[in-house]
Amino acid sequence: MAREIAKAYEPQRIEPRWAEYWVKEELFKADPGAPGPVFSIVIPPPNVTGSLHIGHMLDHTEIDILTRWHRMRGYNTLYLPGMDHAGISTQRVVVRKLAEEGIDYRKLGREEFERRVWKWKEESGGKITEQMRQIGESCDWSREKFTLSPEMSRVVRDVFVRLYEEKLIYRETRLVNWCPVCLTVLSDLEVVHEERQGHLWHIKYPVAGTDQFVVVATTRPETMLGDTAVAVHPEDERYKALIGKKVLLPLMKREIPIISDEMVDREFGTGAVKITPAHDPNDFEVGRRHKLPEIDVMTDDGHMNSNAGVYAGLDRFEARKKIVEDLKAQGLLEKITEHATAIGICERSRTIVEPRISTQWFCKMKPLAEPAIAAVERGEIRMVPENRREEYFNWMRNIRDWTLSRQLWWGHRIPAWYCGEHQHITVAREAPAKCATCGSTKLAQDPDVLDTWFSSGLWPFSTLGWPEETPDFKAYYPTSLLITGYEILFFWVARMIMLGLHFTGKVPFRAVYLHSIVRTPNGEKMSKSKGTGIDPIDVNRRFGTDAMRFTLAVTASVSDVIWTEDRIQSSRNFANKIWNAARFLFVNLNKFEEGGTKLEELAAPEVRAKAPYAIGGKVPLVDAWLFARLAETIELVNVALSDYRFHEAAQGVYQFFWGDFCDWYIEWVKPELQNADRERAIVAWKNLFAAFDAALRLLHPFMPFLTEELWHQLPQKAGAKSIALDRFPEARANWKNASALSQVALIQEVVTALRAIRAELKLDPKKKVTAEFSTVDASSRDLVQANRTAIERFAVLSELRIVPREQFDAKSGAVRSTAAFDVRFAYSETVDATAEKARLKKEIEGLQKASTSKERQLGDETFRSRAPEKIIKGLEATLAEQRIELQKLRERLAQLESGA
């Protein structure tokens, strides 16, 4: 069979085929009854409105690497995909879309609107899951979930009712964060604080019945229309006499009291503060303490309302301007100062959040937080990187109640009904027929929906069938791991821990790996609106999904990642390198097969399983070495991945495949593959294929497409469907071989030394010359002797003469020395003496410095008495080597300087 392999790696030609195959064959369908240890992971559900961005790509790459790695190591593996209904975003998207069609969603009515959103969801939602299939994530698509599906909704209602019955959910009127654009209340987390340069307006409030003023300072003059008091500190001598008197609220001509409250900071501003209970959290508290009226002066969309007198109808910022002008005109504006303040912004609409009095549903968090803190403290959940624990603890210990309700139509409707007679509240899993308190049948359901994060908070168990003890729940809960970005530690991770512990009594996952953010080359956050984001699908198309995955793996780290295209080029090059290594194997195999050998004979699974093969009872050195390196790399990858050090694992595979397998191994065995002695050639082929196959499996979690494609070119067991279901290579005991490692290292040093001389001599790369090798170590000599032909080929020599030390002429020609050996080219044209002298001097200087510091250390009695034996021995050995090398280099330099 002649195999056709394209000259260059073309991901576009192989990826779609396998992506489709993996989904169609349902290769990654989990079986809760399957044997083996369990590895389960649920996806951080992406927004149904979204499309895949680089953050998902990183997240999903890490998840998929670990999933594939576990699966290949025989774990009963589940990677559960799904989507989030994303209340605010989705509603915004559909509202905008309707507006474009000239439809006001409010006129449609709730039911029709919801119908439209579902329709939109079916048609255009879930682009991400399509993209996930495209990039070959090894999910179990049969278990895909959606946070707003009927089955998820049932769990949400159940949980809500339980928490209500436990008095952990309650309804209350208080000051909340209101977004005048989204027209809904927001939780504290949805308000982002941004430092902005603003002003402090100093306003004079006339004291009633006098010609005095009290000056108050405010950052938001428009709220003064709702002032119901002025507060001063009770101990403040400046204002003591005024306490209990009244001021005339400018512009409103309303008398309000001067009160005293400990909360006033005498140092700030003027020491007198206007109190607007309906528009400021602090003032709200003061207002409640002093039973002050709460006057709301704004509408829900950020305009001034009828309580705002002549300003009614103005937008809040226009009102501010107008008010300042009017105050100035009346001579009541004392001064304006610059003032930096952290302002609350709605993270969705980017508008300034308005504190507003409102009746909402809340969840009491303290009782939920305590066990969640303890679980992390006790290490029941491992948090990586560990320093995020502090952030978690800090937030959890100061946690505040969670505003659950949202004034939206898209989401889980709050399962609470109010009776028309007395406004009694009935909270139930299903719509009740009558009021639970008075039996009235005039019931109306709460129009609001729940915060999207409330349903996401149940995700690890709701998706597995809880509250039923389903086989999935029993097998896969607690999940093994959660991988997500640190930016949703509070939004999501903390809440899952709290709700998971509360409802299942178990942690929702045993570990959390919080990855970094991918930033632009300038170090900024990528932003769709600024156009600084990159589209991973587009990059995948250009470089290959495998290259993208590899790049993300190799750059993944605790700190944020800067995206540059250099990296992905290098990953693409790596893929191409592997592709071409495969090409070498198969193209050459075609020639070999002409002699009658079948691929089956060289590379059948059972043949590969027994590698490395020996010749005359001995495994050839280079094969022993390669398998030893393979074993080392496998161990490195296993250790690194179990600690989420993706970059280390990826780098290890890269180094092995490119540096060891391609650069040395393939080059070394090339002649053997063509060896006239067919038995020898067959052994070489068998070892080569076995190593290649193992290396493919090692690489598979990182580059699934490329490895799947090439794996299928090798003979596989009957019925074998995918490399993804094959075994991850194991570092077998008989592969480990320390002496092969050190022997090949020595040969590599010899070759490198010879090549370096060639380069200095600027020899024609094809010109074969004679070289000499000398050593005082008998085993090194034998080793070089035994591998002479390989060295000759690597260094393009006509002959490598092995000469006894005493016959080695270091006085002429070009010489390179290490402590262990010397090599020399008996070449008439000498090296550029000036350059060589400079090189020697530099080398001597470095060695000199290193050896002197060792001598000093070793001469120090304190060091000798305190340092571990191992360190001392190591230092002594290195020093001895350095002294020999130093001596050789000095001799050489002396010759050059004295000589010609």
Next chain:
RNA sequence: AGGCCCGUAGCUCAGUUGGUUAGAGCGCUACCUUGACACGGUAGAGGUCUGGGGUUCGAGUCCCCACGGGCCUACCA
């Protein structure tokens, strides 16, 4: 205001309990279109680890201070 992180080669980053001349990728220099691969090969140049102080036989690694950059939490009008 409190807390956290970072500052290592021209660029982007590794560097696991402190221990032997500090690593990678990209870029750079020289040579090479050699039958797997120019998305390549070979050989090289290039950091003393932001600065200062301390602990230690020994510090890129631990502690303190300063400078520079980033992030999170927080109701200072």
